[in-house]
Amino acid sequence: MSAIHILHYSLIVGTCFVSHYAVAQNNTVGQAPWSVRLMGGIYESEGRVEVFYDNQWGSICDSLWSIEDANVVCRQLNYSGADLALVAGQYDEGQGVVLFSNMECNGMESNLSTCKYDLVDVTHCDHSRDAGAVCTSQGSLRLAGGSVPGEGRVEILGESGDWGTICDDGWDKTDAGVACRQLGYPDALEAIVNVGYPNTQPVFGSGSGPILLDGLDCESEKRHLRDCRVTKQWGIHDCTHGEDAGIKCDMGLTRLVDGDFDDEGRVEVYYGGKWGRICSTNWTIDDAHVACRELGFPLGARNTKIFEGGDGPFLLDDMKCQGVETYLADCESLGWANNQNCDANLNYGAGVVCNDPSAVVRLLSGSSSYEGVVQYRNRSELGLICDPDWSDKEADVTCRQLGYQYGRSEKPVSLGPLSGTIYYLDYHCNGTEEQIGDCVYTVKSNDVQCNHDHIAQVFCGPPIDFDLRMVGSDFTEQGRLEVFLKGEWGYVAAGYYSSIDRDTVCRHLGYAGAFYTYTTEFARSSRPILIDDISCGDNDMKITDCYILELSGPNSTQQERDEVSALCFPYESVANHPVRFRDENGVINRNYGVIEIYHDGIWGPICDSFFYEHEILCSQLGHTDLTMGGTLSNYDGKYTSNGPMWFRLSYCPQYSGSWYDFDRDKIYECRHGPWGKPDPDYCSRDNVATARCVYVDQTDDSRDDYYPDEDVSRQPGLGGWEVFLVAIAVVVPMCLIIGCCYRSRRSQTIIATGTPPATYTSATNATHIDGVSSESTDPSPPYVPPSPAPVESPPTYDSVTAPMTQTDHTNA
Known part of the structure; x- marks a missing residue:
């Protein structure tokens, strides 16, 4: 770069900008000199520029205001020059009139009156656009020793006019940010300290003048380094020039x-x-x-x-x-x-x-970052591609666009009902294009709903550095985290694995977000740890965006207990987690019973003895009157499910502004444990979650007093509280006798009226989860739907939400 980048914008004003802008300028011949002053600054060397003209003080509009104009002002005030020319009223708004605009000095004038300018009534400028200047004086900064503009050893101007350095004791990015903004840059990229002192030299070399500041502690809103707190007075220090502070400023304007x-x-x-x-x-x-x-x-x-x-x-x-x-x-x-x-x-x-080719397409919901459903962005709208003829050629181009060598058209993700934007496109790639947008395509009619088997999916390869995958789980959307780096797979560790870090990991893998899970819940191999620590920001999309990404080295102290895992939830457009009820007779319905959720081709219940997320559940099932929802007594265990117990539900915030900052309108989005790993201390077959979305008469349940929120008619007889009072009044043996008789009577009633629970068969490969035998097409990721598919795999929401008849006893 031939000129300092930060000055590039201002120096060009005299060429390109002026060539386009033409107005009638004033005639400065015989113009009397103007008095100038700086107002509103912390120091007398800075402030809003005001001019005494026509017997009044007034400000200058910032139109075309440049460092050359500020130089003239500062020299007129007996300073050597200007550090900055400021715009947009940064020193509060003036109280007088705005006198001039379009000030154009060449920087060599002795008085502002000899520069070109316009009277302000031509441009209608107000005080929000008052021009300002910062003159070179004690506390001014410069950079030395850097190889490019915007970096170097920080030197500060002393009271005697000598340039000195700053000790790096306590020097951090906040201090560096103040220094960079004082120099005219937007912010700092890095605060440079000599971490190897006294065995190494400073990055930008050692200064030769006095050391003027030591122990700086700045706040980000400060304008100048000399405004910051210091532990020692100006010129007092206990440092050497081997500890001179440096900075790298943000050059992005x-x-x-x-x-x-x-x-x-x-x-x-x-x-x-x-x-x-x-x-x-x-x-x-x-x-x-x-x-x-x-x-x-x-x-x-x-x-x-x-x-x-x-x-x-x-x-x-x-x-x-x-x-x-x-x-x-x-x-x-x-x-x-x-x-x-x-x-x-x-x-x-x-x-x-x-x-940005890599930002036009993303891969969603795979078990790794190099496979999944193709999400395509047309302008700013995201959608899925419905292409019945999607082939390896289209996959090859898509993967090349993402930086991979090849691609295959595969179906690594089990899809169900589709939602969101669908692009009905029939691509005809020849396989050599660099981007999917370069391929010839035809737009198809969207009159017929797209079959989920026609949604474009790909598998890319070979893996590239910082690809991620989830391993060690029998089910998708979760697993111990592995990273590909320098030709090998290994684990990722972290000192503190925050919720923000988890969200970034899941977004990198193509998911909407993450839940909390313990590392040890997924199996591991003997692979090494390749990343020692990560720490990410709220909006990071990949781990390579994180501000801390520490690669493992020979001196790493991280161990197996420090390894991290992922438990992700998908974007709604590709989610395949419908819910349904199974009633006491095993009938599938959308009104009441044990709650079942679908995952990896299997229907199974969830664990929650007191299920209160009725609004979310009933809304997901298509109910509009959510006031009818409520808990459902299952004390006698008449509501059962033969599917695997999927997880224990933790909580489900429903309103924005909650502690968890986002809405949940689907059960699978609610915080829960890993799929297929319910809490063994809490979850048993007696703790399956039950609920209702319509009124259910529960008067036959002799223990309905355990559910005081139910809107049911109370039956005569001994209730729970009455039994408790009797137990206090009589001797313990009598309580035991009454309890035994009561329990025996209930068991006889259940045997006499109960119906054997229904069973669900989805395929031929049996798995055993929570001690229950369940049949699944392929419980390990990636899930591939069987051919021919079973009746309800994958399901449709219509089959779940359609009104059920009394004769519908499908054992799904």
């Missing part, structure tokens, strides 16, 4: 905001200490190409888009890029902060969708 994906959003630019928008007037695909390449997308933009939101100033207007420029600042425009076409109160700005 363009960003994307408010997009649903990393490759799209409203374009914002950083100038004059502020992030601001670009006016969408005349915003074209050529402008978008330049913005995307500057943001690190070498293929440029897919299209332009207007994104709502944003309250920053409009910093660029009427862009006229040719499409080949390196930076937006290279393009012709009206100039910095010279907004002519967009009202400041508009709540939108120019945006882009950049061309």
Whole structure:
């Protein structure tokens, strides 16, 4: 880079920007010198620029305001020059008039009055756009010893005019952020300290002047390093130049905001200490190409888009890029902060969708990150591809787009009823295309609902670095986590495996989110630990996005107990976890009974003695009157299920704003333990979850007093509380006799009226879970539906939610 990037935006004003902007400038011949002052700053060397003109003090509009203009102001105030030229009223709004705008100095003038300018009544500028300046003085910063702009040893100007260094004791990223913003950068990437001192030299070399600051402790909102707390007075330290602090600043002066994906959003630019928008007037695909390449997308933009939101100033207007420029600042425009076409109160700005092939397609719900259902993004809408003729050629192109060498059309995910957006496309790839969007395709009619067997799925290979997979489980959506790195598979460990880390892992694998689970619940092999620690942010989509990703080395202390697992829940569009009821006679229905949920081709109950998630369950089953739902007494065990006990339900927040911050409207989304591993201390066949979505007469249940919330008519006779009072009044032997007789009488009633429970057969391979024999097509991932498929594998919601007749006794 031939010039400092941070100054690139301002220096270009005198070329490209000015060439497009033409107005009638004032005649400065014979102009009397102006007095200037700085107002509103912490120090007298900074503030809002005010000029005494026509017998009054007034401010300057920030339109075209640049470092050259600020230099003239600072030299006029007897400083050597300016550190920053600031825009958008950063020193509070002035109280007088706004006098001038479009100030254009070359930086060499002795008085601001000799520069070109416009009177403010031409541009209608208010105090929210007051221009500011920071002059070079005690506390100013510079960088030394760096190999590229934006990095180096931090040097600070002392009171005597000498440049000195800062000791790295306590130096952290917050301190570095204050320093970078003081230098005109948006933020810091890294705080550099000499961790090997005294055996190593500082990264950016040792300084030679005095050490002026030691023990800094900054807060992020500070404007200057000298505003921060220090443990020692200015010039007092116990360091050597081997401990000189350094920084690496964020050089990105363009960003994307408010997009649903990393490759799209409203374009914002950083100038004059502020992030601001670009006016969408005349915003074209050529402008978008330049913005995307500057943001690190070498293929440029897919299209332009207007994104709502944003309250920053409009910093660029009427862009006229040719499409080949390196930076937006290279393009012709009206100039910095010279907004002519967009009202400041508009709540939108120019945006882009950049061309990132790996972001156009994702793989969902596989047992690894290189297999699954193909999710396709058309503009900003996600959907599945319905293509009856999807072949290895289409899979090969899709996998190549994701960075793999080959792909196969396989069905690693068991799909059921489809939801969400479906793209009815018939692709005709020749197999050599780089992206699925390059293939010839025809749009099919969506009059007929897509068969789930026609949804595009792929298996890609071979694995690439940082691919993930779940192992050690008999069922999908869970397992001990393995990572592929440098040609081998190994485990992932973590010092503290937070809920945020778990969510990131599951998103990397193509799932919506994660539940908590213990590491030791899944089998392991003798593979090594390849990652020692991860720590991720809320919005990270892959573990490679995490701010801590520590690879294992020869000195690793991590052990088997530190290894992590994944228990994920799928996106609703590919979820195959319908629910149903089985009543006391084994009849499948949607109204009441034991709750069964479908997973990997098997129907099974869940564990919860007191099930209270009636609204979620009944809504999922298609009921609209949710007030009829409630608990269902199963004290006598008449509601049973022969399927495997899937899990113990923990909780299910139903409302946004809850402690868990998101809604759950499906039972499979509620927090639960691993599939097929119910809590052995709590879950037994007596603890299957039961519920009702309609009124159920439970008056025959002599223990209905254990369920006080039920709306049933009480029958005469001895109830639970009466029995308790009698037990207090009589001797213990008599209580035992009454209890035995009571229990014997109940057993006779059950034997006389009960119906043998129904059984469910789905295929030929039997598995044994929780001591119960259940038959499944293939309980180990990936699940492949049998051929021919059993009656209810995979199920349809219609078969579950359709009204049942009294003669329907399907043993499903």
